[in-house]
Amino acid sequence: MGIGDDAAAWKPSRSHLSVITCDALIEDIHFTRAAFSFEEIGYRALASNLSDIAAMGAQPILATVALGIGPGISTNELLDLYRGIDSLARTSKTAIAGGDIVRTQKLMLTIAVVGEVRASNMKRRSGARNKDILAVTGPLGASRAGLDGDHSEEAHRKHRTPPPRLLEGRWLGGSQSVHAMMDLSDGLAMDVPRMARASGLAAIIEQVPVAQAARAMAGSRGNDPQHYVLEAGEDFELLVAVAPRAFTHLSQRFQKRFGRPLLQIGRVHEGSGVTVRKGDLLEPLQETGWDHLAQ
């Protein structure tokens, strides 16, 4: 109903649940101005929230944007920032419903997004069942390769303007065979244990789908590609737990719908903890992903 009032108003769908998520991005913690354009910073801030909406199987409705403006930011840079938010808001049909603007020492974007999902389509990370297959919506590690300096188009795009998997999330949300879903914001090494723990189960990672840019970057650094990707965050692909009998069919339908496969990475099973297959060996996973409060 337009901006300018103390709050923005909208009419929620009668048949859906509402969902809300909120992420704060701070300069020099989550990004640097040297590494990203203002347009990219704006895009990424909204993208990380939309990825959470996608992970619930929901579609975004609106967003509020709280902007902290650091010193020395020009009007043009501010417009670029909004342009980045706005471009993704338009393509994802997310209304910008207001927000707040304050002076800060570091550039800060806190975005809250409200979405809607039919109750029967909503997925949680805690829904995985014993023997479910774990799969992801795309190869991983390209965003990290971009961070590490890979200039391929794949790495550039995934690092700078990662597409939130909204269509995939809603499609997967519509399948009863998908028991659990979450987005991969911190990397498999952090996020698979989260899903396993939330579901009260153990998991094994049997193969890691390595993006081409990640393979090249790991190779040039003499790193193991699998290890490189396990710790690589910000891919914003979706992680799902799928009923084993349904997986092949679901994967084929996914391929047909999105032009790329749903990639099996492992399984959940009874017990606790997460192991990783290395050739014939099973090694316990070391959780080494990104923890914002770690010193």
Place this chain on the structure above:
Amino acid sequence: MGIGDDAAAWKPSRSHLSVITCDALIEDIHFTRAAFSFEEIGYRALASNLSDIAAMGAQPILATVALGIGPGISTNELLDLYRGIDSLARTSKTAIAGGDIVRTQKLMLTIAVVGEVRASNMKRRSGARNKDILAVTGPLGASRAGLDGDHSEEAHRKHRTPPPRLLEGRWLGGSQSVHAMMDLSDGLAMDVPRMARASGLAAIIEQVPVAQAARAMAGSRGNDPQHYVLEAGEDFELLVAVAPRAFTHLSQRFQKRFGRPLLQIGRVHEGSGVTVRKGDLLEPLQETGWDHLAQ
């Protein structure tokens, strides 16, 4: 549905509109750690959002809290901060539905609150009509007096733990005689012009209801109490535009319901701009309130 997923979910009321508001509070811009306890900082951050919800005639449903933690904040201080948020969340029946926590240089709280309001009860600031009476839900200036060092209970409470006028907002929202409503966060000198402009009208401020603490503080400083209060923000009382014929009856009912009067401060009329009556003189209002982006 609990925290721990990528987003929090709730079932919106079928008969209501949803509203959302978002405010960012930054250390040394909106508050200092020297002036407020952590509990007060948490309380005030939620209160300023709830005041916006009240101004729409809505009731709060849930909040997301994005917390930026500056250096040197202890776990106990963080718990105090949450305690401040939680105490007000409980009394106002606002569920804390998740959020984000990051490291920052300055303490930062960005809170988004979702509320609900029957469409017919929602008030906007643009709804004032020619000849409407302007009124406020309580005397003004006590918060500012507290900021300026007044130690009376009135000033202390309004400055440190200002009660958002949620019950008053919903009650006023239920009256068809109330044409426009907003909260007084920046003071009459900023907020009356906002309502007048949004409604395409002019306004005259004929009397300013001065809180006792504000009268004392203005007196001790040799300031004109009216002038002192015009510029005093953060009272979080509600400003309403009321049909002139209905005002006396509405004010009596308000008194009966809340034990204090609805205080007339002036009127809106055709034209533009805001004037203030000083004795027999009418002076144009100087907008001198708080602008966060002013240098």
